[in-house]
Amino acid sequence: MPVYTCTTARSALDAPTKAALATELASIHSRINHVPSTYVNVVFHSLPEEDLYTDGRPAAPLIVNGWTRTGHPEAQTDQLVREIADAATRVTGIPAERVLVIIGNSPARFAVEGGRVLPDPGQEEAWLRGDTG
Template sequence: MPVYTCTAAQGTLTSGSKAALAAEITRIHVAINHVPPAYVNVVFSEPPPDSVFAGGEPGAPLIINGWVRRGHPQQEATRLALELSSAAARIAGVAEDHVMVVLQDGPARSAVEGGRVLPEPGQEKEWLARQGET
């Protein structure tokens, strides 16, 4: 259901740190938004260092963009962003002031996974129970 894209200049993240970060993003999202781990998608984008800027200058930010379904309580969305930022800094070994987390939400009905329109937050159990239906 959610899609997280982690962007960092090539060489910033090792294979191990990417795997650890993907696992931690999944764990945090599952704990806060109560979806099965298999539905959390994490993708890494690593442009060349001369293609990454912060404040108009060459930089080394770690940027996490996430798409989540609209309707989760704002307090949980804020907690999600804060926990992701802290985990990313710890795992990547960068200062937290070099981490940016942006969560964008959209209506569940605007996304399809496995050929089915996503459920509204809170309706996951019913949606999962109908998994075999077409």
């Protein structure tokens, strides 16, 4: 259900590091937001140097844009964003100063996966039962 989009310089992350970060993000999201990790998508935009700027100068940030369904308890999202940011630095070695994590959201009813409208937070179990039934 969620998607994390990681934007970095092409040279910043090799394939094994991307896979490791994707695994860690799936694990964190699954544990905190009660979604099977099989539903956690991670996308990398690995950009040429001339396509990334901070303060108008070429830079090498790691920007992680997450998307979740509206309505998770605030404390849960607070924990999620902190753990995602910690993991981003820990897994990639990119210093925290260059890591920016942003979590956005939309109502679950404005998202469809597997042909079905997503469940509101707290309704995952019934939805998943339907998914396998």
